[in-house]
Amino acid sequence: MRRVLTALAVLVAGTLIPATSTFAAPSQAADPKPGSIGIRLLDAPAGAEEDPRARIYIVDYLRLGAVIQRHIEVTNKTDAVAHLAIYPGAASIKNGTFNVAAGHTGNELTTWIRLDRPTLTLQPGASAPITATIVVPHDASPGERYAGIWAETTTASPTQGTNVVQVSRVGVRVYLAVGPGGPPAADFTIDTLTPTHLPDGRRAVVARVHNTGGRALDLNGELTLTNGPAGLNAGPFPAQLGTTLARGQSEPVTIPLDQQIPGGPWKALIHLKSGVTDRTAHATITLPSQPGTITPTKTTSIASRTLIIGAALVALAALTWGLLRRRHRRSTGERKH
Numbered sequence: 026m027r028r029v030l031t032a033l034a035v036l037v038a039g040t041l042i043p044a045t046s047t048f049a050a051p052s053q054a055a056d057p058k059p060g061s062i063g064i065r066l067l068d069a070p071a072g073a074e075e076d077p078r079a080r081i082y083i084v085d086y087l088r089l090g091a092v093i094q095r096h097i098e099v100t101n102k103t104d105a106v107a108h109l110a111i112y113p114g115a116a117s118i119k120n121g122t123f124n125v126a127a128g129h130t131g132n133e134l135t136t137w138i139r140l141d142r143p144t145l146t147l148q149p150g151a152s153a154p155i156t157a158t159i160v161v162p163h164d165a166s167p168g169e170r171y172a173g174i175w176a177e178t179t180t181a182s183p184t185q186g187t188n189v190v191q192v193s194r195v196g197v198r199v200y201l202a203v204g205p206g207g208p209p210a211a212d213f214t215i216d217t218l219t220p221t222h223l224p225d226g227r228r229a230v231v232a233r234v235h236n237t238g239g240r241a242l243d244l245n246g247e248l249t250l251t252n253g254p255a256g257l258n259a260g261p262f263p264a265q266l267g268t269t270l271a272r273g274q275s276e277p278v279t280i281p282l283d284q285q286i287p288g289g290p291w292k293a294l295i296h297l298k299s300g301v302t303d304r305t306a307h308a309t310i311t312l313p314s315q316p317g318t319i320t321p322t323k324t325t326s327i328a329s330r331t332l333i334i335g336a337a338l339v340a341l342a343a344l345t346w347g348l349l350r351r352r353h354r355r356s357t358g359e360r361k362h
Contacts, residue, residue: 064098070085070093086208092159096154101149109178111176112175170202174196217322218230218306236274243268245299250294262280288313289312
């Protein structure tokens, strides 16, 4: 009898630890933890260097027939030789999560991805690059597709006469949109804020986010509370990472609060972003003292920080121009007299 235990780590950049499921911050990928396998993206599309997502995921928009190459580095921080299988695997976005298919399941996008190394052997402490070439067919239908490029390790250990195989992998996410013309814009709305209690008893605020743009989103951000009971202010509180929305999807983003936050009315200001797209909204909410059903509160959108700064600069320029024009009129009037 042969059993297979599979542990998945859906990362662009992170670490792989056999027999565990783990998510890690991108900063951990460049220096994987001891006893792990690390993987990270080495390059980004031209013109997208300022986009955080494009630096850690393969995020691109290509015309039909286009060909691109991306480079990935795999690092072995274990104390043993690592024998790795390198391959593309299918992925999808559902229920706010970037979901990876089991095993070596493929999809349309994986047939477009060619890797220069199907296998990789790394000595302890060694790293090696992988080149991924993506070729878009001339007859491909427009739209966005998802996949992962995986580094997979398999270990076997006999247990009471049974071969138990542990399969662990880490990968680089691929978000690839194709079609004629330029790339569709990313956009989203923050529709409601709902106070709630988490299973561990902590209070939290759940934001309902709707992807109204043409690209998938990976959301992060924070919530600040002001004008609470006795004039208290609290935060900012970071949103739970991992919420991913495909085009047209609407899902909750949870922001856990500190256990000492008292119940009662608060003014809530939430700022969320995906790559270079950010949105801000506010609402007055009432944190419940006891678990129960809370009615969602509709939010009021606020211009993004970039728009606020831009509007301030425009207003300042208009004010300066007005003052100079007024001074010029006075000076001209004095000369006439």
